[in-house]
Every structure is written in C-alpha cells, then in structure tokens.
Amino acid sequence: MTFPRISHLARCGAVSLLAVGLTGCAIDSSSDSRQAENGAVQVFAASSLQPIGGELERAFERENPGADITFNYGGSTALVRQLANGAHADLLITADTASMDSARTSVPELSDAQPHTIATNRLVLVTAANNPAHIHRLEDLASGEVTTGICAAQVPCGVIAHHVLDQAYLQLGKAAEEENVAAVATKIATSAVDAGFVYSTDAAALARQGKTTEIPLPQAEPNQYPAALTASGSHNVKAEKFQQWLASAEAQKILRDHGFGPAPEGSTTASPSTDRRTTESTASAAAGRA
Structure with a gap:
C-alpha cells in the first residue's frame, strides 16, 4: 500500500x-x-x-x-x-x-x-502536448513567452537543471518552480507550463499520456x-x-x-x-x- x-x-x-x-x-x-x-x-x-x-x-x-x-x-x-x-x-x-x-x-x-x-536516471526537457510554444532546443526557453517548469534548486532535479542552464549561460523567460519532479511532470501533463525539466522516466510516462516532445540534454550527467x-x-x-x-x-x-x-x-x-x-x-x- x-x-x-x-x-x-x-x-x-x-x-x-x-x-x-x-x-x-x-x-x-x-x-x-x-x-x-x-x-x-x-x-x-x-x-x-x-x-x-x-x-x-x-x-x-x-x-x-x-x-x-x-x-x-x-x-x-x-x-x-x-x-x-x-x-x-x-x-x-x-x-x-x-x-x-x-x-x-x-x-x-x-x-x-x-x-x-x-x-x-537522466534529466531531459519535455514539452506540453502538441508543443504549443514550438520549443525545439534549450535556447527557446529564454523567450519571455515561454513558461518552464523546474525543480527547486536544492532538490536533485533542480540541481541538475540549474547546472545545465548555467553551462548554456541561459536564463529562463518565465519559471514555474516546484518542490519535486513529480510536480513538474504534473504541470507538463496539464499544459500548465510550456515545457519542463523532468527525468527520462517521467518523459516516458508523459509520452504515453499525450503527444509530447522530448529534447535530450547531453550535458546532463546521469543521477x-x-x-x-x-x-x-x-x-x-x-x-x-x-x-x-x-x-x-x-x-x-x-x-x-x-x-x-x-x-x-x-x-x-x-x-x-x-x-x-x-x-x-x-x-x-x-x-x-x-
């Protein structure tokens, strides 16, 4: 139980x-x-x-x-x-x-x-169903029209996501910070965000629920x-x-x-x-x- x-x-x-x-x-x-x-x-x-x-x-x-x-x-x-x-x-x-x-x-x-x-596991970027914000690469998240789900900086998924952004010298246009990766995945599933940083396992589950786009992050080390x-x-x-x-x-x-x-x-x-x-x-x- x-x-x-x-x-x-x-x-x-x-x-x-x-x-x-x-x-x-x-x-x-x-x-x-x-x-x-x-x-x-x-x-x-x-x-x-x-x-x-x-x-x-x-x-x-x-x-x-x-x-x-x-x-x-x-x-x-x-x-x-x-x-x-x-x-x-x-x-x-x-x-x-x-x-x-x-x-x-x-x-x-x-x-x-x-x-x-x-x-x-490995961190990836996943868009909401049908990719309404037309996100195809990490740099697209800098747009002021794009809202990105991201874990808080002190939890593992947030540590990795912020490291990826720092490596790319990238600042998110709009950020929706969540306390854990499950909350970010929920925001993606409900299209409350345009995209979000989740693990590849979450990406697989989201893909079964709708037509999402997964964008690999080669610079993200496996956790x-x-x-x-x-x-x-x-x-x-x-x-x-x-x-x-x-x-x-x-x-x-x-x-x-x-x-x-x-x-x-x-x-x-x-x-x-x-x-x-x-x-x-x-x-x-x-x-x-x-």
Whole structure:
C-alpha cells in the first residue's frame, strides 16, 4: 500500500509534552517495533520512483508472504529533512548521492548506513502536448513567452537543471518552480507550463499520456539512486530483504522497463550485517594464522 505516513514528531507533538511527551514517543517506538515484527517496511523514496513504486511493492510482496511495503514519496531533500526531524523509515532511496550523503551526516539513524545504488536516471526537457510554444532546443526557453517548469534548486532535479542552464549561460523567460519532479511532470501533463525539466522516466510516462516532445540534454550527467537502511531498518528482516531484492534481476527489469538505467559498475555496497560477518570472519582467520 502507498500513503503518506504521519511522522514520529507529528504524533508526539499532538500530545501535551508537559503531560506525556516522553511516554508518547516511547509508545511510538514500540509501535514501530511491532510493525517490523509484522513484516511492515516503511520506505522513503524520491518522487521520481512513484510511477513504479506500486509495481515494485507488489512483486516483492508476492515473493515474500507477510511483507507489507509502504512508500512515502517526496523530494529527496524533503525526505532527509523529515527523517532529521524524527520521522520513521526503514529504508531511504534518494535521487542523488549528495542527498544521501547529507542524510548520513544529519540523520543519526543513517550515520552508519551502507548505501548502494539501485538505478540511474537522466534529466531531459519535455514539452506540453502538441508543443504549443514550438520549443525545439534549450535556447527557446529564454523567450519571455515561454513558461518552464523546474525543480527547486536544492532538490536533485533542480540541481541538475540549474547546472545545465548555467553551462548554456541561459536564463529562463518565465519559471514555474516546484518542490519535486513529480510536480513538474504534473504541470507538463496539464499544459500548465510550456515545457519542463523532468527525468527520462517521467518523459516516458508523459509520452504515453499525450503527444509530447522530448529534447535530450547531453550535458546532463546521469543521477544515481542510492538506497540505505536506517538503524532500525537494519534490524527489520523484511526491510533488509527488500533492499537486497532491489538489486535482483526481477527488480532491475521493472526499473529498466520504466526507463531507469542500470547502477554503475561496482556501486553495490554490502549490507551492514554482511560487513560485520565479513569483518568477523577475517578477524577469526587472522587470529588462526597468528
């Protein structure tokens, strides 16, 4: 199932801190523990994964009876901010490595995380259906008659888009700034903008809805999607299995079918439990040789 989850802090804040603040938070932690025991897995995922989240969820749950995956989507920086403010998640998937690095330094639950990249994507420019503004190249966006959807500068899709514009020494004629790429895609789909910067996966979905024009951006480097277990997630068997499953042939086929690229060679990192087992085995062997 997929629905927004009320954050840990929001639930605790709803109770008078003077009366039962700490007790309320303690009860919430027990609730999270019980959910993990029941197979519940809370995944915080970049909004660009929303079109395929349900398919990934269903495929994993078919293979793992008792698992119950719940996705919470948002801009990568917004997700990191939610976690830093106390929201609970078992697994975080961001749309770039910078957001994951930020999470590992600002979120105690992720300080020892071992992320691995599950996929890549690429930013493109897509016009509204039938291209009413006659946009055929990046430079056309400088016209004062053209409105372009673009992600906020602090989220991955915005970082890349602004970098592309800076490289071209180009300023948008009119900009409609959105908090995540899904919001930009919606503006394109409803012709609320003449064009917008979205990922190639969003472009594929938009093409199925109407006659859009996709303009490649060769100067845009592919962005990576690292996935990392939180401290609580590393003790959730189903969460650990789901992270590992995302690298499986079946999961990778689902990602590929929706336009995602493969993870870079050598980008997979062993899970924390594997690292511990490897370290312990190495230590034992060394002790034996000594």
